[in-house]
Amino acid sequence: EVSFFWFRRDLRLEDNIGLFHALKSKYPVIPLFIFDDTILDSLPKNDARVSFIHESLSKINTQLREIGSSLLIKKGKTIDVWQSLLEEFDVAAVFFNKDYEPYAIQRDRAICEVLKANNTISSSFKDQVIFEEKEITKADGLPYTVYTPFKNKWLEKYKSMAPVKEYDATDMFTNFYKSNFALPTLEHIGFEESPIKVKPHNLKFIANYQDIRDFPALDQTSYLSPHLRFGTVSTRKLVNWAFHKNDVFLSELIWREFFMQILFSFPKVVTQNFKAAYDGIQWRNNEEDFKRWCSGTTGYPMVDAGMRQLNETGYMHNRVRMVVASFLCKHLLIQWQWGEAYFAQKLLDYELSANVGNWQWAAGTGCDAAPYFRVFNPEIQQKKFDEKGIYIRKWISEFDLGYGKPMVEHAMARDRAIATYKAGILK
Ligand code: FAD
Helix, strand or coil: CEEEEEECCCCCCCCCHHHHHHHHCCCCEEEEEEEEHHHHCCCCCCCHHHHHHHHHHHHHHHHHHCCCCCCEEEEECHHHHHHHHHHHCCEEEEEEECCCCHHHHHHHHHHHHHHHHCCCEEEEECCCCCCCCCCCECCCCCECCCHHHHHHHHHHHHHHHCCCCCCCCHHHHHHECCCCCCCCCCHHHCCCCCCCCCCCCCCCCHHHHHHHCCCCCCCCCCCCHHHHHHCCCCHHHHHHHHCCCCHHHHHHHHHHHHHHHHHHHCHHHHCCCCCHHHHHCCCCCCHHHHHHHHHCCCCCHHHHHHHHHHHHHCCCCHHHHHHHHHHHHHHCCCCHHHHHHHHHHHCCCCCHHHHHHHHHHHHCCCCCCCCCCCCCCHHHHHHHHCCCCHHHHHHCCCCCCCCCCCCCCHHHHHHHHHHHHHHHCCC
16 A cells, blocks of 8 residues: 655645655655646646746655655646556555645545545645635634735734744655656656746845845845745745744735635636726727737836846746736736736746736735726836836847837826726726
8 A cells, every 4th residue: 555645836855744744654655746737738838837847856856766766757637647546556545735726626626536436535734825725814704805914913823833833754755655767858748948947046135125125127036936836945944934034025925825815715816806896997908009018019118128027037026017017907908817817828936826916906906906096107117116227228138218119108098097997996
C-alpha cells in the first residue's frame, strides 16, 4: 500500500503542510504532479508559466533523487489520471493542499468522490493562506467586503498565534516511496521553453518598502507574486518573517488573502460585477481601442510603457497596473472583463482572485473599490511616479518629448466616463 501527495500550487518540499501530513502517515509517499489538460489546452505552447512549473518540478525532483525517490508526473484530465493511478497502485490515502478557485473546488470534489468509491482516504489542508474560507468574518459570521476591518481582524487573529506553525518534514523524507520515475521534458508534455522567465524574488529593500514601492523605475518590489502563485515560497514562512519587518508590506500580503476570501465567498465575481448596481453601465467596448491598449500604443506614455513591460516580460509594476486598468475602464469605457482576460493570458503571476479583485477595484465595480468618479490622469500619474521618465524610456524605445498623440483627450474622456457611470449605476 502507498499514499500520494498531490502537488498543485505548492511546488516546494519546504514547509508544505499537506506533504508533512502525508509523510507522517504510515504509507510510503509517492509525490505526484498532474499537468491538467483542462487548464493546459487553452494555453500557447510556449506559455512561460508552464515553463516555470516544469522548472520548479525539476528542482523538487533533484532534491528527491538525492534521497532515492522521484516525482511521478502525469498529463491528462485529472479524473482520468486518478482512475488509472488507482488501477496501477494500491492507494490507501491521498493528501493535498486546498485550492479555493471555483474550478479547483469542483475538480477536487469530483476526485474525492472517485477516491472514496475506491475506499481511499483523502485529506486536504490549508496551505496557501494564513486564514482561509470563513476564518475571518464579521461578528455576524458574514464575510467582510471592506478591506480595513478585514485586515484588523486578520492581524488580531494572527497576533494571537504568531508565529504560525511551520511544517518541516525533513526528518521524515525517508518515508518517500523509493522510485526512479522519469521526468518528462517540456516537449514531452507538448510545450516548449519560453524566453520569458520568472525572476527570483528579492527582499533586500524591505525596510524602505513603503517609500519606494510606488516608483516603477526603482523596481523595488519583492517579485514574490509568481512564487506565491505556484507555492515555490511558503506563505507561513513569509508572513512570519514579514510581520517583524514592515507593516505596509505585510498589509499587501493581507490584500492577497482578502481577495482570496472574496473569491471564495462570492465566486460570481469571476465574471460578474461585485456591485450589481453597476450592471447597467453602457460600455463602449471598441475593439480597435482595445487593440491599441493591448499593444501599448495609446499615446499615453505611462499606459504604453506598462503594457509593453507586460507584453515583453509577463510582469508589470503595481502602480502601472492601476494606471492601465483605470485607463481601459474609464478613458476607453471597455468593460473590466476584457482587461482581466488579457492580463490572465500574459501575467506570470496571474492569480484569479487578485486579478479579478484588482480589476473590479479599478473599474469601480468591486467591493471596496475606487469610487467611480475617480479617474486617474495618466499624465499626472507619470509626473508623480516617474518624473524623470526613466521607466517610460526603458519600455518605449522611441520615446521623446513629442511622443505620440493621445488616442483620447483626458478631460473629454474623464467627463464621458463620469457621465456614463452616473447614467448606468442603478439607484
Ligand atoms: P510587492 O509589492 O512586493 O507585494 C508583495 C506581495 O503582496 C505580492 O507578491 C502579492 O502577493 C501581494 N500583493 C501586493 N499587492 C496586491 C494587490 N493589490 N492585491 C493582491 N495582492 C497583492 N497580483 C497577483 O499576484 N496576480 C494578479 O493576477 C494580479 N493582477 C492585478 C491586476 C491589476 C489590475 C492590479 C492593479 C493589480 C494586480 N495584482 C495582481 C496585484 C499587484 O499588482 C501584484 O501582486 C504585484 O505587482 C506583484 O509584484 P510584487 O510581488 O513585486 O509585489
